[in-house]
Amino acid sequence: MPATIRDVARASGVHISTVSRTFSAPHLVNPETRVRVLACAEELGYRPNRAARALITGRTHNIGLIIADIANPFFPPLIKAAESQARHRDYHVFVADTNEDPVAEEELVHALAKQVDGVLLCSPRMSNSLIEQLSREVPLVVINRQVAGLPCVMMDVGQGARAAIEHLLALGHRKLALLSGPRGSWTSREIRRSAVAAARSGGAELTVLGPNPPTETGGAGLADQVRRSGVSAVLAYNDLMAIGLIDGLDAYGIRVPQDVSVVGIDDIALSRLTRPKLTTVATPTSAAGRTAVDMLLQHDAGVRPRGVRSGTSDDRRTTAQVMLQTELVIRDSTAPATPDGRCRSGAVADPDPHCPAGPGHPVATTGGVVAS
Amino acid sequence: MPATIRDVARASGVHISTVSRTFSAPHLVNPETRVRVLACAEELGYRPNRAARALITGRTHNIGLIIADIANPFFPPLIKAAESQARHRDYHVFVADTNEDPVAEEELVHALAKQVDGVLLCSPRMSNSLIEQLSREVPLVVINRQVAGLPCVMMDVGQGARAAIEHLLALGHRKLALLSGPRGSWTSREIRRSAVAAARSGGAELTVLGPNPPTETGGAGLADQVRRSGVSAVLAYNDLMAIGLIDGLDAYGIRVPQDVSVVGIDDIALSRLTRPKLTTVATPTSAAGRTAVDMLLQHDAGVRPRGVRSGTSDDRRTTAQVMLQTELVIRDSTAPATPDGRCRSGAVADPDPHCPAGPGHPVATTGGVVAS
DNA sequence: GACAGCAACACAACCGTTTGCATTAATTGG
DNA sequence: CCAATTAATGCAAACGGTTGTGTTGCTGTC
Numbered sequence: 001m002p003a004t005i006r007d008v009a010r011a012s013g014v015h016i017s018t019v020s021r022t023f024s025a026p027h028l029v030n031p032e033t034r035v036r037v038l039a040c041a042e043e044l045g046y047r048p049n050r051a052a053r054a055l056i057t058g059r060t061h062n063i064g065l066i067i068a069d070i071a072n073p074f075f076p077p078l079i080k081a082a083e084s085q086a087r088h089r090d091y092h093v094f095v096a097d098t099n100e101d102p103v104a105e106e107e108l109v110h111a112l113a114k115q116v117d118g119v120l121l122c123s124p125r126m127s128n129s130l131i132e133q134l135s136r137e138v139p140l141v142v143i144n145r146q147v148a149g150l151p152c153v154m155m156d157v158g159q160g161a162r163a164a165i166e167h168l169l170a171l172g173h174r175k176l177a178l179l180s181g182p183r184g185s186w187t188s189r190e191i192r193r194s195a196v197a198a199a200r201s202g203g204a205e206l207t208v209l210g211p212n213p214p215t216e217t218g219g220a221g222l223a224d225q226v227r228r229s230g231v232s233a234v235l236a237y238n239d240l241m242a243i244g245l246i247d248g249l250d251a252y253g254i255r256v257p258q259d260v261s262v263v264g265i266d267d268i269a270l271s272r273l274t275r276p277k278l279t280t281v282a283t284p285t286s287a288a289g290r291t292a293v294d295m296l297l298q299h300d301a302g303v304r305p306r307g308v309r310s311g312t313s314d315d316r317r318t319t320a321q322v323m324l325q326t327e328l329v330i331r332d333s334t335a336p337a338t339p340d341g342r343c344r345s346g347a348v349a350d351p352d353p354h355c356p357a358g359p360g361h362p363v364a365t366t367g368g369v370v371a372s
Numbered sequence: 373m374p375a376t377i378r379d380v381a382r383a384s385g386v387h388i389s390t391v392s393r394t395f396s397a398p399h400l401v402n403p404e405t406r407v408r409v410l411a412c413a414e415e416l417g418y419r420p421n422r423a424a425r426a427l428i429t430g431r432t433h434n435i436g437l438i439i440a441d442i443a444n445p446f447f448p449p450l451i452k453a454a455e456s457q458a459r460h461r462d463y464h465v466f467v468a469d470t471n472e473d474p475v476a477e478e479e480l481v482h483a484l485a486k487q488v489d490g491v492l493l494c495s496p497r498m499s500n501s502l503i504e505q506l507s508r509e510v511p512l513v514v515i516n517r518q519v520a521g522l523p524c525v526m527m528d529v530g531q532g533a534r535a536a537i538e539h540l541l542a543l544g545h546r547k548l549a550l551l552s553g554p555r556g557s558w559t560s561r562e563i564r565r566s567a568v569a570a571a572r573s574g575g576a577e578l579t580v581l582g583p584n585p586p587t588e589t590g591g592a593g594l595a596d597q598v599r600r601s602g603v604s605a606v607l608a609y610n611d612l613m614a615i616g617l618i619d620g621l622d623a624y625g626i627r628v629p630q631d632v633s634v635v636g637i638d639d640i641a642l643s644r645l646t647r648p649k650l651t652t653v654a655t656p657t658s659a660a661g662r663t664a665v666d667m668l669l670q671h672d673a674g675v676r677p678r679g680v681r682s683g684t685s686d687d688r689r690t691t692a693q694v695m696l697q698t699e700l701v702i703r704d705s706t707a708p709a710t711p712d713g714r715c716r717s718g719a720v721a722d723p724d725p726h727c728p729a730g731p732g733h734p735v736a737t738t739g740g741v742v743a744s
Numbered sequence: 745g746a747c748a749g750c751a752a753c754a755c756a757a758c759c760g761t762t763t764g765c766a767t768t769a770a771t772t773g774g
Numbered sequence: 775c776c777a778a779t780t781a782a783t784g785c786a787a788a789c790g791g792t793t794g795t796g797t798t799g800c801t802g803t804c
Contacts, residue, residue, distance in 0.1 A: 024793090070451055080469050
């Protein structure tokens with residue numbers, strides 16, 4: 001039913017190669033013929049079959065995007081940016097969700113390999129060596145992880161975590177906790193490394209809790225541990241966990257930020273909507289998506305020569321690694337510590353929810369529910 | 373570089389057709405040959421090229437999923453469910469985002485048409501006639517919309533909206549507002565129709581505000597209108613708008629649910645995390661994603677006969693239309709109306725935020741921030 | 745007037761599969 | 775022992791494009 005190049009050729013009385021060139025190399029065909037062919041193509045509703053083209057050109061004009069969990073609000077902006085950027089370059093994006101499962105990750109790379117010109121591996125949970133091995137099968141760009149010899153786009157969560165810890169130290173907190181992320185997460189390791197270093201150099205004590213599932217439930221489940229650890233401030237692997245924790249603490253009658261300060265990472269849209277609004281480290285997710293697509297397509301422009309089974313060397317892509325900056329955004333979930341390290345000793349139903357912000361707090365917070 | 377069927381044939385000393393059959397029709401090849409071929413394939417890391425297969429079989433084993441806005445938390449669970457279901461049936465999913473733009477929607481269908489075996493059109497904003505026209509180009513399953521003659525999977529938002537309005541009426545509210553959704557949204561029309569009918573039969577007054585962008589910002593921007601309209605309860609097109617509205621009202625010192633009750637639709641994960649927790653109509657998004665994939669693939673199983681350009685008729689798919697049930701879930705953003713129609717007259721900084729729940733309120737709410 | 749140069753197009757091989765049909769060898773029935 | 779059947783495999787034509795290499799006809803030059 002759909003019109004093929006042959007239908008157009010027949011209708012316009014030229015050879016199929018002329019039709020093909022009308023689209024791929026217009027300067028090679030006579031202007032008069034060109035308009036005639038284009039008219040026929042339009043008439044028949046002809047659209048080139050990309051799969052057929054891929055067969056001979058070797059470029060599918062598809063890219064794969066492998067994500068740990070689409071339902072995690074951290075990812076949609078990245079997906080959206082990648083998809084949009086790809087579309088501008090006339091590429092389509094396969095999105096696949098691994099449910100945080102490293103095995104599913106590997107299978108998906110294999111499954112997509114032949115079908116795409118490259119794969120964006122977003123927050124991979126598998127091992128570096130496996131990633132390197134897979135990269136021999138299909139061009140890979142790694143997001144949120146550093147892998148030697150491979151193009152990577154990372155966000156500087158180390159710097160972000162440091163800023164967060166320093167913010168908490170400046171507020172007077174001395175007993176801190178870090179809720180770490182899932183096993184296998186490069187981001188989680190970076191955060192931990194930086195947070196530990198920052199806490200130590202600030203003379204504070206930092207307890208690491210985890211690994212944990214990077215979800216709201218994961219955070220909520222840690223409320224009890226946080227409570228008993230006696231810390232006055234917490235840095236969470238991501239906003240979702242931070243929000244879950246706040247929720248969990250609330251069930252124990254512990255108030256944020258009056259009793260405990262909480263900092264998240266990511267700055268998902270949600271973090272502006274919960275009460276208290278979350279202090280968090282903003283990560284440039286959209287930029288990461290765009291950049292990753294650019295890096296993948298940049299080296300991908302050249303057309304594969306005819307019969308040449310490309311040898312081992314020479315198309316060794318320049319493995320740029322870019323690090324995007326993060327930024328601490330201070331909202332309402334952090335407040336100065338009281339002299340004893342806690343602002344208020346877990347009062348459940350205090351009639352006055354206000355815990356006046358001390359001079360160290362950079363924004364005018366009034367604690368609790370506040371318009372801003 | 374990647375091994376082809378010819379490489380495997382050469383290595384195992386058989387014809388390529390035998391290799392092909394080893395995978396697609398194993399019973400036709402000698403068991404001994406089969407194991408030999410499989411061993412060679414394994415050795416060479418051979419994986420069939422799906423594009424090449426698609427060329428001749430006519431099935432790409434891809435499906436397209438077109439979404440209004442990936443960043444809207446309503447969609448990710450649907451995407452995830454669709455992707456998972458598709459993968460189980462050995463299909464891959466192209467995800468594309470239209471940014472709520474009907475024109476982008478049409479272009480995307482065209483662009484995907486040749487590349488997929490069918491397209492899931494999720495919450496389309498274009499016209500019915502255009503959808504019907506596009507359905508002649510590629511099999512379509514429509515989600516969140518009813519189009520005659522096309523397979524559709526809908527959620528019964530009409531029933532949901534009625535339940536929401538009746539809930540508000542039972543709480544004593546008599547002046548209501550409806551924040552409608554984007555222009556072109558079937559869901560928005562359904563909600564409006566049902567809400568208007570329910571309000572009328574309950575003897576209440578209902579103001580319709582909109583159309584509006586279905587986002588948090590869209591909701592927040594309506595706070596002023598809602599305030600001045602003097603209503604005591606609001607039903608929003610979706611949770612995002614409801615949450616935005618609550619935020620916007622808060623800036624005017626209007627409390628939810630003490631001063632105004634707010635009901636959302638969708639029950640996105642977020643609605644459990646904001647304060648107050650949102651009363652909302654839960655829509656079965658994951659089920660919708662799964663069902664849509666099933667409906668698409670169900671009629672898609674047959675292999676296209678060899679040279680037969682399938683005629684007009686006979687593969688007229690049975691156009692099942694399924695309606696999934698919704699459910700009102702009552703949380704903390706709705707409370708009984710006071711005799712004068714408002715619980716509290718916009719007190720900005722009242723020291724006591726509690727507005728005791730009346731007997732009509734089904735859950736023990738204490739208003740404001742509460743653990744539950 | 746012969747020939748180079750060029751523009752415009754046609755020809756045909758090829759990409760990696762699938763699949764109807766032909767071929768061969770082994771098995772069975774009469 | 776021969777014909778008929780069956781199992782296993784080879785052969786080659788597609789699928790819908792792209793692209794290197796002719797082929798043709800025209801222009802301009804000496």
